[in-house]
Amino acid sequence: MATSYLAANLMNIRESPVVAVAELVIRLTPGPVARAAIDVLGHKDKPVLIAGILVILAALFVVVGWLARRRWWVAVAVLVVIAGFGVVAVLTRTGSAASDVTPIVVGLATWLIVLSLLAERLRRIDRLADTDDSSAEEGVPAMTEEQLQGRRGFLIGVGAIVAVAGLIGVVGRIAGRGRRQVEEARRLLRLSGVSTATVPADARIGVDGVSSWMTPADEFYLIDTAVIVPTIEPNDWTLRIHGMVEKEIELSYSELVAREITESWVTLNCVSNEVGGNLIGNAWWSGVRLADLLALAGPDPEADAVLQTSDDGWTCGTPLSALTDDRNAMLAVAMNGKPLPIEHGFPVRTLVPGLYGYVSACKWVVDMEVSKFSEISAFWTDKGWAEQGPVKMSSRIDVPRSGDDVPSGEVTFGGVAWSQHTGISAVEIAVDGESWVGAELAGVPNDDTWVQWKAMVDVEPGDHMVKVRATDKDGLVQTGVVQDVVPDGSTGWHSVDFSAHA
């Protein structure tokens, strides 16, 4: 495992074989199972997956060692099958090259060498035991000096191999400087036209405990299928726009950022956000308008979709109209006034106000194929999510938190509401099933962001329940019908249980 890891790092292959297998598992996992795993494990889903693969491998190695004592070729066959699994995992990921299997070949060769070194020692002990039946009669067979020596030799061999493996692992890590180089390139990047984020003065409702209107980049939710995030230096990045277009376009990073930079506040959320959930964040994004770039390419009037592909092979299908209409769909290069964090798509990601992330917000985007929905398929739509993913209006109570105990009398409630690209016109709350009470709304710079709200209601001592609903600027009232996140986003009113004391 250590030598293949070193080989992968030396060759600058993004994934060591174990990671490739982990990504294969993710690709093959049915949607509902994947969602359940994310629910239970949260951000730890990938470390747990990798640990699980390592545990299974360790168990297989025990079997291989046991087999090698008597049936050498069966042990070798098992190792070849395990390696074959890795080869399949590497070659079935989009954008893989034949040379990407080199680390697996290196690893398999190491396994065979190590196995013959250790199995030979084991067989020597076995031969000694076979010729010495006298001791086998007794309960605790006394070992002969020769047997003891054989055992010692075996244990020393194991220890030496573990030590060398550890050393090789460390060297592999040092070789993985690629990521650090990209971090450095990101740190040194100066982007003209990108301004610092200044939160509009009226956007804050001023209630303690309501999530901050601007989400700091390091608190912004993260959702992706990459076990190791792609690390791309700006100089190595290109975007190809092709397919049903008059003219194919290929764009380098410097060509991209030399264009006019557009900036705006946009709230991004995940289709997997449950009612009341926090897979949502609001940031100041800077980038290049996609409508202008697509106009240069000249889409075919028959086209209705753009298949976006990430450097890591992830895909999404976005309605062409959302990329070409007057909304600020952009290739974002900065978030909150700084180059995108690597995890959020550095150097370039797509951002489309009004659509869920899974159909639009492609991180590490490198390819855009203008096409038709009838002719494409994409990562999450293949797993049962809807083809179209317009954001559904929703609202959330942040204060009080579930289970809070507050002083009775006038209680302050607060939270956020959103309906990107339509805007929110009203928020109401109801305590204990009483009638709806209008909330006060803070300001917003545009209709693409969430809005903070607050309301004050008198409550008696005792247990209470508060629920919230919003109304959008088209006059539509948020539905109370409860719907799960699959296939196109949750609906229902968020409610919080709290108590009040005298």
Ligand SMILES: Nc1nc2c(c(=O)[nH]1)N[C@H]1C(S)=C(S)[C@@H](COP(=O)(O)O)O[C@H]1N2
């Ligand atoms: N390359 C890539 N881009 C991706 C995804 C992914 O898995 N891979 N997930 C999408 C989903 S489902 C969401 S909700 C957003 C989340 O963006 P964030 O992680 O920057 O918050 O990214 C989108 N872009």
Ligand SMILES: [Mo]
């Ligand atoms: Mo998402």
